[in-house]
Amino acid sequence: MAAAPPQGDPAPADGSLPESALLGLGDRPFGVYVHVPFCATRCGYCDFNTYTAGELGTSASPASWLAGLRQELDLAARVLGAPPVADTVFVGGGTPSLLGADGLSQVLDAVRSVFGLAPGAEVTTESNPESTSPEFFAGIAEAGYTRVSLGMQSAAQHVLAILDRTHTPGRAVAAAREATAAGIEHVNLDLIYGTPGERPQDLAASLDAVLAAGVDHVSAYSLIVEDGTALARRVRRGELPMPDDDVLADRYEQVDRAMGAAGLHWYEVSNWAASDAARCRHNLGYWLGGDWWGAGPGAHSHVGGVRWWNVKHPARYTSLLAEGSSPAAARERLTEDDQRLERVLLELRLAEGLAVDALTPAGQVEAQYAAGDGLLDPAALTAGRCVLTDRGRLLADAVVRRLT
Structure with missing residues (x-):
């Protein structure tokens, strides 16, 4: 999750919620978000709560994180009483695909053991194209994942270089096809437009590649220069220009025209889908004010008008849970x-x-x-x-x- 949550109020150590927040629980759609904080490298534009192995050292690992995740899900069961069945699960990051198919299977098993999954539940994982393979997709499909979101960003090598993305331009498209071939029902590709040095023809090539992949969902976001990132430092030093608002508007219109011509229609300003079934139901839960439990370092949750967010560092997250305490850093009643x-x-x-x-x-x-x-x-x-x-x-x- 992004850096700088509101200050909020102290969160109770046992994670308990006001009785009013639990009224109607289960009558509203309920989702589970799992935050995987690990990345192989840090992209220059990213301000999400992520850590490389070098940054963590021995203070945290995927194994300790998974143990903490299971403890937080047990905490959720105690706090919610009778946990509602999950309509959607979304594993985000970070780079969840670094866990491999076995690790992601364990994540979903942990969620399923506490909440269960509604019939036809949508189960999504984000993935980096470079840490996927046909075997990976076959493994997560067997585990119960129904949707994959792949970070493509661009098909232009010089644009990927500015963004510090390490995958080759064609890998995202290949990964999308592998996911479909493995039986993943819905596949999304993410694009970023407006990167310094990106030309209209670069974006056109990216759009052509996305559509050639045959995916049923596309997310496209304008580049935002976030404070504290390597990209922001480069802009501040004058090495790169700040993205221009007029250029961003032109690029958005270019994306929208290409999507519409290919039969993908916008359902949220930055998201296009080939059908209602292809829309991301988990994100719709956020946008329509639903309930969700966010598990993992830095994850945000919302139940019945109460919102809270976890401590960010994986080591602190796991130590609080090992002590029997909630990992929530703070919360607010809306x-x-x-x-x-x-x-x-x-x-x-x-x-x-x-x-x-x-x-x-x-x-x-x-x-x-x-x-x-x-x-x-x-x-x-x-x-x-x-x-x-x-x-x-x-x-x-x-x-x-x-x-x-």
Whole structure:
């Protein structure tokens, strides 16, 4: 998870939740997120909670992390009472594929033993193309994974070099085909656009490669220069230019045109799917205000209007759990106003949009102005929904600010 969570309030050592948070638990979709904090190398643009073997030394290992994960899942069972069945599981990182198929099988077995899996549950793992193989995909398919998200970022070697990505340009496409051949039902490829030095033809080649892979889901994100990263230091020293907003808008439109022409349609500002079934149900749970338990160092959770986040360092995470304590660093109880603001922020980014009555009276007036400015669909607004236009998607953050 990204660096800089809110300060929050102290979290109880036993991890207990207010009774109000547990009301209706299981009536809402429930997901489990597992954070794998290990990476072979650190990408220059990444500010996620990840560690290389050299950074950890002997303080933590995949084995100690897995032991801690099992202890946290046992804690979840005690805190939640009767744990709801998991509709979705998402193993992210970091680089989960470094655990290998056997390690990821153990992760899913641990989740299944506590929560169980609903019929037709979506089970996703992120993977780095370089740490996968046909045997890897066959192994995780047998274990019960139904979806794989591969970090491709670009098909241009010089763009990958700027991002400090170590895989070869063609490896992500090959991995996607291997995943499909192994029986993985849904495969996503991630792209990053707007990297310094990326030309329109570089992005076009990346899009061609993605579509040639035959995946049913694509995520595409503009490059963000995060404070504290190696990329930010290079920009600050003048070695690389800061991504230009107009260029980013042009690149987004280029992505959207290519996706639409290939039959993949946007359902969230940065995500395109070939069908409703191909949409990432786990992420939809986040965007629609569902419940989830986030296990692992730095993972965030949300249950019934209470949000908490774990300590970041794997060694501290495992030591707290070994002592019988919750690994939560802090938590916050969301007020009704907090929840309304988050609903606007997240649901407005979806193709189905946001119900007008979720806005304050002032926000509803502003929505009419936004429709007049070409940012919201007037017909949808008349029908009671705030739906972004194509131009509105380019300015989604600004539209959110206007409506809140």
